[in-house]
Amino acid sequence: MSEFKMESKDLGGGIVLIKVTGYIDAHTFEELENEIQGKFAAKQFKILVDLSNVPYISSAGAGVFIGAFPQAQENDGNIVLLNPSKNVLDVFELLGLTEIFTIAKNLDGAKKAFQA
Numbered sequence: 001m002s003e004f005k006m007e008s009k010d011l012g013g014g015i016v017l018i019k020v021t022g023y024i025d026a027h028t029f030e031e032l033e034n035e036i037q038g039k040f041a042a043k044q045f046k047i048l049v050d051l052s053n054v055p056y057i058s059s060a061g062a063g064v065f066i067g068a069f070p071q072a073q074e075n076d077g078n079i080v081l082l083n084p085s086k087n088v089l090d091v092f093e094l095l096g097l098t099e100i101f102t103i104a105k106n107l108d109g110a111k112k113a114f115q116a
Contacts, residue, residue, distance in 0.1 A: 004028040006035055014077075015046040015114055021053040024061030033064045036079075040068070045077025046114050048104075051084035057091050065101065080104055080113045 004022035011017050016039055024032055039047055047068070051057075065079055072079050080102045084092065092098050104110035 004031065006032065008035065008039075011048070011111070013046075013111070013114070014044065015048055015111060016044045017048045017050060017082075019050040019053070023056045023058075024054055024064070025056065025058040026060050029058070029060040029064050032061070033067070036064065036068045040071055040075070043075075045072045045075040047072060047077065047079045048082055048110050048114075049079065050082040051088050052082065053085075054088050055085055057088045059091075059095075062091060062095055062097060065097070069100065078102065078114055080110050082107065082110045 004024075006021070007019045009017045009019070018035055020032065022028065036047060049065070065081070069079050081092070082104050083106065084103065089098075089103070092101065092103070102113040104113055
């Protein structure tokens with residue numbers, strides 16, 4: 001299992017990137033949830049989450065995004081998922097979340113999703 005870590009970066013235009021590495025599961029989902037809630041507390045509601053280095057996400061991990069999505073939208077923001085690994089994308093498809101969340105393949109596509 002790879003070590004869980006997150007890095008945040010302000011991309012300008014009100015967009016913040018959270019780069020996640022490692023498993024998002026019952027042991028780590030609260031860290032991600034706290035990170036997103038911290039961004040909301042700082043009035044940052046355009047959240048881009050890079051999932052390219054996440055080999056596994058549990059239902060608890062997916063629940064973080066499900067729970068944060070309405071709050072982002074209520075504040076003229078969004079949660080966009082950047083380049084999820086195949087396993088993570090499979091979970092989102094299985095749960096029907098690809099119908100709800102914007103999934104971008106690259107940074108430019110992700111930034112455009114916030115302008116739509």
